[in-house]
Amino acid sequence: MITILYSFLAVLINTFHAPPVQVEMVTNCGTIVLELSDKTPLHRDNFVKLVEDGVYDSLLFHRVINGFMIQAGDTESKYADSLASVGSADLPYQIPAEIVPDLFHKKGVLAAARTNNPQRASSSTQFYIVQGKIQNDSLLAYNEGRINKMLARHFGVNDPANKPLIDSLEMAKNQKDSVLIKELDLRLNSILDNYWNFDKYSIPEDQRKVYKTIGGTPHLDQNYTIFGEVISGLEVVDAIAAVETDARDRPLANVRIISMRIL
Template sequence: MGEFRVRFFPEVAPLAVENFKNLASSGRYNNTIFFRVINNFMIQGGDTTNTGSGFDSYAGGTFADEFSEQALHLRGALCMANQGTPNTNGCQFYVVQAPQEALVSNIWTQLREKMDRVYPDAVKALYQTYGGCPWLDFSYTVFGQVYQGMETVDAIASVSTNEQDKPDTDVVIQSITFSTYTAAQDPAAASSAASAPAA
């Protein structure tokens, strides 16, 4: 289906970045599948057992959540999938695919009323411009951002799935490689940096 490129955030999520890089470098993500795909939401993979229930980190067991106001669930965010409770990150990850159009009009009121979260105007503007899943912020670790190849993520998200959101035809991660990120490779870097909220 293609490839996509991700910039890591080791300054805000060092545990998640190190875990992902170790798993990928050791080949444990090779030939695994995106086993959960929900269009206008996210694509999930990284289960090294290919069953959807594997959660061991590179070191074995799980590791702690890492949250930051600088790492949000914007469209293209690379995030750890936990086991539904805090500090249970392992090998599974997901990429947020939700476009701006998927944000419901009253999302900020819902977040304030149901989760007691008040978002600064600058953060709201980012979500309203790029899309994403703000209700996941501070519940799941964001450790990277797709900067090239979102069309591949969209293509994966649009495949036909069964009732458990598993693709009818396997979408396989053949391999993961690493290179040095430079802003020159990222057409959105300048605009993203200019619009990012201050620390």
């Protein structure tokens, strides 16, 4: 009787468990289908709402770096002319970081852009899709060092022992005391560059294998929130990444999101 009950409950749970959300992104270079991760529900739900509200329709891919990533979501880019500065606009809120250890920057992942804030909170609208490069052991070792350098700065900035210095630096900036700003900034950077009070990160072996086969951008791991991946249209990501850009990494010919919809 108990076995039958457990079997019934298992079927019931599977019946009502919703499949991952999929999003169709139509661009003037082709169509990309994204699958959102249930492991990052805040980012998933925010992205769904933005898609349903039509926020992304007609926005540009404003930052494109071949061998790295393609970025969009600047809310002011829809009508931006070729001389306009783009890349700094979004909606007036941030999403708390949802950094999940087993989500990593392999080719095709969808992740949230962010400012250099101590909480690693994400932009409300700006996202990037990883193109990246094939890695080898030497590159992975180098990028592991870059990951730990960013983690050292993150944990160092959030260490209560460093708060008085950071507060003093902020006060000097408010007072526009350039001499004091330079002095305190040098002191803080020296502390952060040598900060050690955290668990050093090592790229797991299963992730190393993926980086050495399909590629990615491992130096961003553990510092930015990944919330989905491309399940169709990687060739479109490659095509966008290959367009000619200016010194600001903006495509010379507009690459535009025509529309997005939930599938």
